[in-house]
Amino acid sequence: TPRVFSGIKPSGGLTMGNYLGAIKRFVGMQGDMQTIYCVVDMHAITVWQDPAELAKATREVAAGYLASGLDPAQSILFNQSAVAAHAELGWIFNCVARVGWMNRMTQFKDKAGANAEKVSLGLYAYPALMAADILLYHATHVPVGEDQKQHVELTRDIGKKFNHDFKTDFFPETIPVIDGPATRVMNLRDGTKKMSKSGESDMERINMTDDADQIAKKFKKARTDPDALPDTMEGLKDRPEAKNLVEIYAALDDRSPDDVIAEYAGAGWGKFKPALADLAVAKLSPISTEMARLMDDPAEIDRILANGAVKAREIAEPILQQTYDIVGLLRPA
Ligand code: ATP
Ligand code: MG
Numbered sequence: 001t002p003r004v005f006s007g008i009k010p011s012g013g014l015t016m017g018n019y020l021g022a023i024k025r026f027v028g029m030q031g032d033m034q035t036i037y038c039v040v041d042m043h044a045i046t047v048w049q050d051p052a053e054l055a056k057a058t059r060e061v062a063a064g065y066l067a068s069g070l071d072p073a074q075s076i077l078f079n080q081s082a083v084a085a086h087a088e089l090g091w092i093f094n095c096v097a098r099v100g101w102m103n104r105m106t107q108f109k110d111k112a113g114a115n116a117e118k119v120s121l122g123l124y125a126y127p128a129l130m131a132a133d134i135l136l137y138h139a140t141h142v143p144v145g146e147d148q149k150q151h152v153e154l155t156r157d158i159g160k161k162f163n164h165d166f167k168t169d170f171f172p173e174t175i176p177v178i179d180g181p182a183t184r185v186m187n188l189r190d191g192t193k194k195m196s197k198s199g200e201s202d203m204e205r206i207n208m209t210d211d212a213d214q215i216a217k218k219f220k221k222a223r224t225d226p227d228a229l230p231d232t233m234e235g236l237k238d239r240p241e242a243k244n245l246v247e248i249y250a251a252l253d254d255r256s257p258d259d260v261i262a263e264y265a266g267a268g269w270g271k272f273k274p275a276l277a278d279l280a281v282a283k284l285s286p287i288s289t290e291m292a293r294l295m296d297d298p299a300e301i302d303r304i305l306a307n308g309a310v311k312a313r314e315i316a317e318p319i320l321q322q323t324y325d326i327v328g329l330l331r332p333a
Contacts, residue, residue: 004029004177005139007038007080010057011049012197014064016206016284020182020251021145027069029143029177035075036137036312037065039305042080042087043130046123047111047198059301060291064208066304067290076315078308080133085316089132089323096162097128101154107147131155135171136316143177146184147194152176166326182251188222191240206280209288216277219245224269231265233257249276252283 006026008018026037039061044054058079065077080086102108102124112119122129134142134155142152152174159171187193187204195205206218224241236243246264249272250257264272294301324331 002033002141003137003139004033004035004141004143005038005134005137006036006143007040007043007133008061008064009040009044009197010054010061011044011047012057013060014208015185015195015197016208016248016280017145017182017185017195018197019064019068019208019284019287020180020185020248022143023064023068023070024182024251025143025177025180026065026075029141030070030074033141035070036139036315037070037075037077038133038312039065039077039079040130040133043126046120046126058305059295059298060209062301062305063291063294064287066294066301067287072304072308076308076311077304078312079305082305082309083136083312083316085136085313085320086129086132089136089320090129092323092327093128093132093135093158093162094125096165097125097131097154097158101157102127105150105154107150127151127154128158131158134174135159136319137312138172138319140172140174141177142174145194146178149176149178168326170322170326180251181247181257185248185251186240186244188218188244191223191242191244206284208284208291210284211288212281212285215280215284216274219273219277219280222273224273228266228268229261229264229272231261233261236261245272245276249279252279 006022008014008022026035029035039058041054041058044057062077062079070077105127108124111123130151131154142155144152153176155174159174162171163169185195187195187199188206189201189204197205199205203218203221206215210218222241222245224245225239227239229242229246230236233243233246236246246260247257250260253260321331321333
């Protein structure tokens, strides 16, 4: 059976982008396939994190998974650092991946900016660790947002090069699963940038912990053009901010953007934005309420993550052992 792996970094609080582009889709795959969802804390520390905040954000991502409908009885839920095999395979993949490949990663260029000499080596190498996260489970399907496509393709290249270098077919081909209307939710203040947990301004994102007033205020202040909505999505081609808000509406309401634009054809922002805010509150507040309830009992979250780590290790250990054997590293079984 095909195996699904994906993860979210505890590099801050979850956003609506993480929910629509990742978690909601993780839930949709649960049950049909074996699903493994990780809180990738070792990726978070590629930029400095306050230790207490990191622990809290790790539990918050886990709470977001659970509150959205991921079920520890159906999916393996754990945090990356609890399964040492990620770091171990990550090192081997550092030795398989080429520097030139890393140099082509657009996310590194975006995140490092003009500061490429001063960022951590881990930030540069992180796509090789991500390849290890996935291939450690021989996962074939990786649901991600559009921004992660290049990294999942790199995973495939690393697996292929390993297979070629060691004359094996040990690692399977991995495909990025990028579908639905919200695989790239944009920033509410700048329609050319994606919404991110680590973005500078809180006004540019909806956090999963925002209350109804904050959600309404952020949509009200969201940047738009002055024009009314057209009657087809085609009419939003050169209006990134407007297009984003319609797509968010569609994703929240499980409808197609065409359907939403047909309903709101001719409407101004004074009508559309409050409707969008109401919809967002209706869909997100049950999740944030449940997240808050779960966060009141951190020991329970830790227990769920610890159980998930045991199950993850059962799959990962034999694959790591075989990888060591293939490479010629002596490792007492
Ligand atoms: P950071 O700013 O720290 O990189 P992030 O918000 O980009 O945080 P990640 O942990 O890097 O979150 O990504 C987790 C998952 O959420 C990935 O699958 C990613 O593609 C998806 N994702 C992140 N932002 C968006 C977005 N704006 N729209 C859709 N999917 C997104
Ligand atoms: Mg990111």
